[in-house]
Amino acid sequence: MARPIDVSQLIAGMNKKNGLHTDTSGRIKKPKFLSKQERLLQGEPKGNDEDLKLRSNGTAKMKVKQQGNGDDNRLDEETGKKDNLPRQNGSKFQFSWDESEDTLADYNPIVSTKVSSLLQMGQNSKIASESSYMGKHWTEKSLSKMTERDWRILKEDFAIVTKGGAVENPMRNWEDRNIIPEDLLRIVTQKLQFHSPTPIQRITIPNVCNTKKYRDFLGVASTGSGKTLAFIIPILIRLSRSPPRPPSLKIMDGPKALILAPTRELVQQIHAESEKVTKIWSRENDYDCRVVSIVGGHSLEEISFSLSEGCDILVATPGRLIDSLENHLLVMKQVETLVLDEADKMIDLGFEDQVTNILTKVDINADSAIHRQTMMFTATMTAVIEKIAAGYMKKPVYATIGLDTGSEPLIQQIVEYADSDEDKFRKLKSIVTKYEPPIIIFINYKQTADWLAETFQKETNMKVTILHGSKSQEQREHSLQLFRRGEAQIMVATNVAARGLDIPNVSLVVNFQIPKKIDDYVHRIGRTGRAAKEGTAISFVSSTEDETLVRELQKYVKKHDPLNNNIFSDGVKTKYNIGKEQKDEIIY
Structure with missing residues (x-):
C-alpha cells in the first residue's frame, strides 16, 4: 500500500498551481517589495519574437479606431472596412449611444468654478467666493430675479x-x-x-x-x-x-x-x-x-x-x-x-x-x-x-x-434676595447710578410707589415720576411726558405701564416687587432690550413670595438667557430650596 502524500508537499503543489512561491520546506515565501526599476522590467510584455514584432508593428488582431483631425473615415484594421459609427462632438473617446441618452448633457454643477479663479480673488474675498458658489444674496437682486x-x-x-x-x-x-x-x-x-x-x-x-x-x-x-x-x-x-x-x-x-x-x-x-x-x-x-x-x-x-x-x-x-x-x-x-x-x-x-x-x-x-x-x-x-x-x-x-423662531430680546436678568423694602432700596440706590436713564421701577402697590418716590428724592439727586391708577388722567399724561422728555430719570409704575407703552432706550427695569404672575413679569422686563438693543432687568425677591411663582421665575430666567449672563442668586435658591430636590433625586 502506497504511503500517503505528505501534507507539506500537497500544500506546496497547490501553492505552485495558484502561483504562490514556496521555499524548500513548503512554506510560503514572504512577499518581496520591488523597486521601480524591477517593476518596469517585470511589466515588459513576454512572448516570442514574432509576437513582439507583431505588437511593435501595430498589426495585432484587434479593432483600433483611427481618426485624424477632421477625418471621419475610421477603418477596422481587421476587415479593412469603414466604421460608420456617429462621431460624438469631436470627443477623444467614441461611444455608440445617441446624444439624447446623455442625462448630463445640460448639467451645470455649482462647483464648475475653477480653483485658480477663486484663488485670484485673494485672501479677503470670502463673500465673493461664496457668491460664486451660492449666487448673490437677495439684497443684491432685483425683484424679478428673486427665487x-x-x-x-x-x-x-x-x-x-x-x-x-x-x-x-x-x-x-x-x-x-x-x-x-x-x-x-x-x-x-x-x-x-x-x-x-x-x-x-x-x-x-x-x-x-x-x-x-x-x-x-x-x-x-x-x-x-x-x-x-x-x-x-x-x-x-x-x-x-x-x-x-x-x-x-x-x-x-x-x-x-x-x-x-x-x-x-x-x-x-x-x-x-x-x-x-x-x-x-x-x-x-x-x-x-x-x-x-x-x-x-x-x-x-x-x-x-x-x-x-x-x-x-x-x-x-x-x-x-x-x-x-x-x-x-x-x-x-x-x-x-x-x-x-x-x-x-x-x-x-x-x-x-x-x-x-x-x-x-x-x-x-x-x-x-x-x-x-x-x-x-x-x-x-x-x-x-x-x-x-x-x-x-x-x-x-x-x-x-421672532418669538417662536428662536429670537428674543437681549435682556440680562438678575434675581436678588432682599427681605425688606429698606434692604431693597439700599441695594437699588447703588444700582441705578450705574445705568443711564430712563429707568423704570415696577411695584405692586400704590403706597409703595409714593414711599419709593419720596425716598429717592430725599436720598438721591435723581428726579422721579409716578404712574399708577389713582392718578388722574392729566397727572398720568404729565408723568409720561416728563419721563419721555428726560426731565425725570426714573419712573415708578404699577402694571398699568407694563404693556403697550413704547418708551425708547430704557436701560434698566427693576422689579422692586415681583408681580403675581409670570406673564406680568415677562411684560414688565420687556420695556428694555427693545429694537435689538441690550437691556438689564433686576428683580428683588423677599421671603414672603409665592413659592410656585419663584420656581417658575427660576425656570424662565434659566431658559431665556440670550446673552449667557443671567444671574439667579444663591440666596433665593437657598430660601426657597430651589435645586435641592434635584440633588436629592440624584443621590437617592
Missing part, C-alpha cells in the same frame, strides 16, 4: 414665520412692488426718517394692502416692534382710494377705521404716532384725515365735543367705546378696517366680552357694501385669541415674528 430660496432666506433673516395659504412675500424695502404710494412713501422715509421697515411691517403691509382681497391678518410680535406703523400705513392707503368726506358725512356714517387698545396710555400713544403721519399726509394731499381717541378719565361731554366734527380714524379702549355707543355719541356704519392691538392684554384685563360685543356691533351696523378687514396683533397666542380669530376673521394670514 423661492431667496424669499425663504429673507424670512429667515428677519425671523418671519407665516401660515394661512397664498401668503404674500415680505417687503424687501419700502419701495418694493410699489405697494405704498409715492406721497406716503416720501413721508415715511424722508419726513419721519424710517429708512427700512421692521419685520412686522415687512410682512403685514403687502398682505393687507392687496386691493383684490383686503385680507384679514393676525400678527404675533413683541411690543416695540413697529406694529403701529404696520396698520396705520394700510389704513391711509385704503382711505386714499376713496374721496374725502365732509364733516357731516363723517358724523352720519362714523369712522372708516377703528383701533382698539387695552389701556388709555396705549390709546394715546397710538393716537400721537398716527397723527405724526396723518397731519403731513393730509396737508400734502388736501385730505382732512381726523384721528380721535376715546379713553376713560374723559367725561362723555368731552368725548362728544371731540366727535362733533366726525373722524376718519377712531382709537379707543373697549369699555369707553361701548359707553359712547350706548349713549349714541357715534355710529359705526362704514368701518372698513378694524384693528385689535395688544389683544392678549385686553383678554387678560377681562375685556373679552366687550371686545366680542364691539365686533358684533360693527358687523350688525355695517352697510352691506362695506367689506371689513380685521387686523389683530398680540404678543402671545392664547386659546381665547384663537377663538376670537376663528369667529370674527375670514381666512387670515398668520405671521409670527
Whole structure:
C-alpha cells in the first residue's frame, strides 16, 4: 500500500498551481517589495519574437479606431472596412449611444468654478467666493430675479414665520412692488426718517394692502416692534382710494377705521404716532384725515365735543367705546378696517366680552357694501385669541415674528434676595447710578410707589415720576411726558405701564416687587432690550413670595438667557430650596 502524500508537499503543489512561491520546506515565501526599476522590467510584455514584432508593428488582431483631425473615415484594421459609427462632438473617446441618452448633457454643477479663479480673488474675498458658489444674496437682486430660496432666506433673516395659504412675500424695502404710494412713501422715509421697515411691517403691509382681497391678518410680535406703523400705513392707503368726506358725512356714517387698545396710555400713544403721519399726509394731499381717541378719565361731554366734527380714524379702549355707543355719541356704519392691538392684554384685563360685543356691533351696523378687514396683533397666542380669530376673521394670514423662531430680546436678568423694602432700596440706590436713564421701577402697590418716590428724592439727586391708577388722567399724561422728555430719570409704575407703552432706550427695569404672575413679569422686563438693543432687568425677591411663582421665575430666567449672563442668586435658591430636590433625586 502506497504511503500517503505528505501534507507539506500537497500544500506546496497547490501553492505552485495558484502561483504562490514556496521555499524548500513548503512554506510560503514572504512577499518581496520591488523597486521601480524591477517593476518596469517585470511589466515588459513576454512572448516570442514574432509576437513582439507583431505588437511593435501595430498589426495585432484587434479593432483600433483611427481618426485624424477632421477625418471621419475610421477603418477596422481587421476587415479593412469603414466604421460608420456617429462621431460624438469631436470627443477623444467614441461611444455608440445617441446624444439624447446623455442625462448630463445640460448639467451645470455649482462647483464648475475653477480653483485658480477663486484663488485670484485673494485672501479677503470670502463673500465673493461664496457668491460664486451660492449666487448673490437677495439684497443684491432685483425683484424679478428673486427665487423661492431667496424669499425663504429673507424670512429667515428677519425671523418671519407665516401660515394661512397664498401668503404674500415680505417687503424687501419700502419701495418694493410699489405697494405704498409715492406721497406716503416720501413721508415715511424722508419726513419721519424710517429708512427700512421692521419685520412686522415687512410682512403685514403687502398682505393687507392687496386691493383684490383686503385680507384679514393676525400678527404675533413683541411690543416695540413697529406694529403701529404696520396698520396705520394700510389704513391711509385704503382711505386714499376713496374721496374725502365732509364733516357731516363723517358724523352720519362714523369712522372708516377703528383701533382698539387695552389701556388709555396705549390709546394715546397710538393716537400721537398716527397723527405724526396723518397731519403731513393730509396737508400734502388736501385730505382732512381726523384721528380721535376715546379713553376713560374723559367725561362723555368731552368725548362728544371731540366727535362733533366726525373722524376718519377712531382709537379707543373697549369699555369707553361701548359707553359712547350706548349713549349714541357715534355710529359705526362704514368701518372698513378694524384693528385689535395688544389683544392678549385686553383678554387678560377681562375685556373679552366687550371686545366680542364691539365686533358684533360693527358687523350688525355695517352697510352691506362695506367689506371689513380685521387686523389683530398680540404678543402671545392664547386659546381665547384663537377663538376670537376663528369667529370674527375670514381666512387670515398668520405671521409670527421672532418669538417662536428662536429670537428674543437681549435682556440680562438678575434675581436678588432682599427681605425688606429698606434692604431693597439700599441695594437699588447703588444700582441705578450705574445705568443711564430712563429707568423704570415696577411695584405692586400704590403706597409703595409714593414711599419709593419720596425716598429717592430725599436720598438721591435723581428726579422721579409716578404712574399708577389713582392718578388722574392729566397727572398720568404729565408723568409720561416728563419721563419721555428726560426731565425725570426714573419712573415708578404699577402694571398699568407694563404693556403697550413704547418708551425708547430704557436701560434698566427693576422689579422692586415681583408681580403675581409670570406673564406680568415677562411684560414688565420687556420695556428694555427693545429694537435689538441690550437691556438689564433686576428683580428683588423677599421671603414672603409665592413659592410656585419663584420656581417658575427660576425656570424662565434659566431658559431665556440670550446673552449667557443671567444671574439667579444663591440666596433665593437657598430660601426657597430651589435645586435641592434635584440633588436629592440624584443621590437617592
